[in-house]
Amino acid sequence: MTTDDILDGDPRIEGHRIGVYHVYQRYVDGDDTPEEIATSYDISVAEVHAALAYAFSHPEKMRAIEARNQSVYEEQVANRLVPDETD
Numbered sequence: 001m002t003t004d005d006i007l008d009g010d011p012r013i014e015g016h017r018i019g020v021y022h023v024y025q026r027y028v029d030g031d032d033t034p035e036e037i038a039t040s041y042d043i044s045v046a047e048v049h050a051a052l053a054y055a056f057s058h059p060e061k062m063r064a065i066e067a068r069n070q071s072v073y074e075e076q077v078a079n080r081l082v083p084d085e086t087d
Helices: 020-028 034-041 045-057 059-079
Strands: none
Touching: 020 034, 020 045, 020 059, 034 045, 045 059
């Protein structure tokens, strides 16, 4: 499911503000099992599998979300205030 004003229109699990990309990332990069993901998000294992099926069926969408997230992160790092350590 997508909704323009929730998660910037990224695909999400219906009835939740849990992005498909978040589930996918935890599964691929975090090595979490579907059961662990379901428990931590308080959703069903079936919902996790549905999100993963969507993610693996739409790799270009997952790459686009990842690139956007990386860009936002890099911008935030570049603009963060760091205490002056010249004291």
